[in-house]
Amino acid sequence: MKNNHSCFKEKPDEHTHGTHAEHMKQPEGHCHNENGGGHGAHGMDHGSAEMFLRRFWIVTFLLLPLVFTNEAIMGFLGLPTFALGKWVSFAIATVIFGFALIFFQHAWHEIKAKQYGMMTLVSLAVGAGYLFSVVSTFIPSIEVEFYLEISTLVWVLLFGHYLEARSGAAAGNALQEVAKLLPKNAHVLHDGQEKDVPVTELTENILVRVKPGEKVPADGTVTDGTANVNESLISGESTPIEKTKENEVVAGSIVLDGTLTVRLTRVGENSTIGQIQTLIATAQQSKPRSQRLADKAAGILTAVAGVTALLTLLVWSVFLGQPFVFAVTLAITVLVIACPHALGLAIPTVTTITTSLAVKNGVFLKNLAKIEDVKKADYVVFDKTGTLTKGEFGVADIVALGGRTEDEVLSITASLEAQSSHIIGISIVKEAKKRKLKLSNITAFKNIAGKGVQGEAAGSMYIMGNERLMQEQGVDLDKAQKVLDDLARKGKTPVLVADKNTVLGVIALADTIKEESHEAIAKLHELGVKVAMLTGDHEAVAQGVAEELGIDTYFAEVLPEDKYKHVKELQEKGNVVLMVGDGVNDAPALTQADVGVAIGAGTDVAVEAGDVVLTRNNPLDIARLVVLSRNVYRKMVQNLVWALGYNVVAIPTAAGIFAAWGFFLRPEIGALVMSMSTVIVVMNALTLKRINLQNV
Numbered sequence: 001m002k003n004n005h006s007c008f009k010e011k012p013d014e015h016t017h018g019t020h021a022e023h024m025k026q027p028e029g030h031c032h033n034e035n036g037g038g039h040g041a042h043g044m045d046h047g048s049a050e051m052f053l054r055r056f057w058i059v060t061f062l063l064l065p066l067v068f069t070n071e072a073i074m075g076f077l078g079l080p081t082f083a084l085g086k087w088v089s090f091a092i093a094t095v096i097f098g099f100a101l102i103f104f105q106h107a108w109h110e111i112k113a114k115q116y117g118m119m120t121l122v123s124l125a126v127g128a129g130y131l132f133s134v135v136s137t138f139i140p141s142i143e144v145e146f147y148l149e150i151s152t153l154v155w156v157l158l159f160g161h162y163l164e165a166r167s168g169a170a171a172g173n174a175l176q177e178v179a180k181l182l183p184k185n186a187h188v189l190h191d192g193q194e195k196d197v198p199v200t201e202l203t204e205n206i207l208v209r210v211k212p213g214e215k216v217p218a219d220g221t222v223t224d225g226t227a228n229v230n231e232s233l234i235s236g237e238s239t240p241i242e243k244t245k246e247n248e249v250v251a252g253s254i255v256l257d258g259t260l261t262v263r264l265t266r267v268g269e270n271s272t273i274g275q276i277q278t279l280i281a282t283a284q285q286s287k288p289r290s291q292r293l294a295d296k297a298a299g300i301l302t303a304v305a306g307v308t309a310l311l312t313l314l315v316w317s318v319f320l321g322q323p324f325v326f327a328v329t330l331a332i333t334v335l336v337i338a339c340p341h342a343l344g345l346a347i348p349t350v351t352t353i354t355t356s357l358a359v360k361n362g363v364f365l366k367n368l369a370k371i372e373d374v375k376k377a378d379y380v381v382f383d384k385t386g387t388l389t390k391g392e393f394g395v396a397d398i399v400a401l402g403g404r405t406e407d408e409v410l411s412i413t414a415s416l417e418a419q420s421s422h423i424i425g426i427s428i429v430k431e432a433k434k435r436k437l438k439l440s441n442i443t444a445f446k447n448i449a450g451k452g453v454q455g456e457a458a459g460s461m462y463i464m465g466n467e468r469l470m471q472e473q474g475v476d477l478d479k480a481q482k483v484l485d486d487l488a489r490k491g492k493t494p495v496l497v498a499d500k501n502t503v504l505g506v507i508a509l510a511d512t513i514k515e516e517s518h519e520a521i522a523k524l525h526e527l528g529v530k531v532a533m534l535t536g537d538h539e540a541v542a543q544g545v546a547e548e549l550g551i552d553t554y555f556a557e558v559l560p561e562d563k564y565k566h567v568k569e570l571q572e573k574g575n576v577v578l579m580v581g582d583g584v585n586d587a588p589a590l591t592q593a594d595v596g597v598a599i600g601a602g603t604d605v606a607v608e609a610g611d612v613v614l615t616r617n618n619p620l621d622i623a624r625l626v627v628l629s630r631n632v633y634r635k636m637v638q639n640l641v642w643a644l645g646y647n648v649v650a651i652p653t654a655a656g657i658f659a660a661w662g663f664f665l666r667p668e669i670g671a672l673v674m675s676m677s678t679v680i681v682v683m684n685a686l687t688l689k690r691i692n693l694q695n696v
């Protein structure tokens with residue numbers, strides 16, 4: 001894999017100009033894309049959260065003495081003020097203002113990108129309020145200052161950014177995880193001698209030996225040996241595939257039994273895994289962007305507040321003839337009131353509680369900006385193997401014939417297969433042990449290559465294997481034919497067991513469906529969400545699973561690049577698609593989907609490619625995720641409606657619209673109302689804890 005992953009791009013950020021700590025210093029090795037991504041939630045790390053928390057505690061400590069230098073508060077408490085109070089206020093507020101400079105850095109990025117948002121408004125309010133207060137400190141005739149109001153605004157916003165930084169965990173890089181699917185070294189054969197060589201040094205046409213339990217280091221063709229190979233992580237095919245001379249093998253697949261000698265045909269970026277890396281990068285760049293409601297609202301509020309403040313200044317000073325200082329005071333009050341504490345915490349409080357609630361219910365939200373997309377999802381696409389099914393080739397059905405019981409059929413079959421090392425036999429023996437059946441001693445055992453086995457138990461001779469073996473042995477298949485036809489239609493693999501003349505039973509092998517899958521699909525349909533299934537399995541297998549689960553549509557025999565395309569096709573039809581998978585072959589589709597949901601029990605690359613990770617291998621958690629997202633979205637909207645609706649009254653009042661009745665909104669009253677609005681949004685967010693997702 002030489003030079004195949006020297007530089008990886010992060011998944012493009014969904015909200016480059018958000019309200020949180022975007023534009024943080026990028027980690028070493030970070031690759032910027034031409035779209036300017038990497039400065040939003042994904043650019044924020046654990047260090048950002050610590051930085052905001054540290055500043056918050058320092059400002060908290062500084063606010064205490066600042067409160068006791070405020071004349072209005074001291075007068076309310078009936079306490080005397082001291083002569084140097086305004087200078088102490090100036091000094092403390094200046095230090096606090098220094099901690100707010102990070103908001104100005106963010107505002108500058110918004111201004112350069114012409115994406116005016118909350119940081120622009122925060123900077124206008126904090127900057128104008130502080131500068132006007134400084135002027136009033138040095139010019140005694142101006143008796144108004146906003147030191148306490150501006151400082152408390154900075155205090156709450158710092159805490160809000162800390163909450164958001166902590167809850168907005170950085171998304172991983174799926175491209176870097178792909179390489180982990182390969183072994184570090186390969187057994188290279190040269191002149192009959194075996195030598196371990198790093199996979200980065202592999203070239204085409206060389207021979208490598210792959211032993212039982214090892215991964216194939218690169219794509220190639222088998223030149224010697226026979227073994228069952230698990231390709232489910234690459235192809236999605238759940239059944240182990242027997243590989244022999246001239247068969248092709250792909251990088252990352254696992255040799256289960258036997259040893260293979262492979263001539264490498266594609267290495268590095270030309271290999272299957274290299275192509276998957278390219279698909280992921282393509283999907284990342286074409287991924288649709290979305291912005292948070294808070295960003296959109298803050299952008300509108302910034303324009304409204306700016307225009308209102310300017311009009312207030314002009315109307316009162318020019319048209320109504322009031323003193324300029326009076327007009328400026330009202331204009332700054334508008335800017336301060338327009339950026340309430342509630343807007344700073346409306347989203348972070350909800351997202352922080354959401355993160356905690358989700359983890360307790362088996363869901364890890366890597367990208368909280370995706371909550372809105374989950375809520376809007378009208379199609380959930382499941383990968384079959386390991387997601388809806390157990391991903392294990394096990395006993396699906398037992399049909400007893402010839403007067404025998406199911407347990408008798410399984411016991412005889414397992415007794416014979418216990419003498420074999422074939423992967424199918426292992427599944428049958430495992431099922432017998434699960435049912436605690438007693439196995440018989442087998443004598444005269446014989447392995448019939450590619451067809452089955454035979455042996456004697458308790459004085460009777462039994463044959464176990466496929467239809468071809470039964471026909472060769474002269475066993476009558478008439479009684480079993482209907483069962484075999486039905487199993488073939490469902491794509492299940494039949495194993496027959498017979499005595500010398502009669503079929504005693506048929507055991508159907510398949511990738512068994514999880515019990516939770518039935519309930520998960522039913523619940524999603526109740527929520528009005530359609531379900532699709534992608535699988536690398538054959539058409540008959542896919543149809544059988546789809547019919548049993550009641551899936552709306554399915555796509556069978558799908559290659560990795562086709563999974564990516566099917567998700568894209570659904571999106572092009574106007575659907576918001578949520579993709580669920582656990583294998584490396586799912587990574588491009590997870591990245592392409594509006595929301596990628598990875599099964600935590602799956603491969604690292606799938607986990608890293610997903611926006612959401614299910615910490616449990618339970619498809620019912622998808623329904624829980626949809627229910628959670630709808631509740632969270634509702635709380636976000638409620639908080640934003642309150643935080644912004646408050647401004648519908650507060651901004652005109654601050655501008656002096658009720659002056660004809662002798663009422664002006666004093667800054668102190670405005671600060672009190674802002675505090676109340678903060679309490680309201682926090683309390684509303686806390687009601688999320690009442691949701692019991694386990695009842696879903």
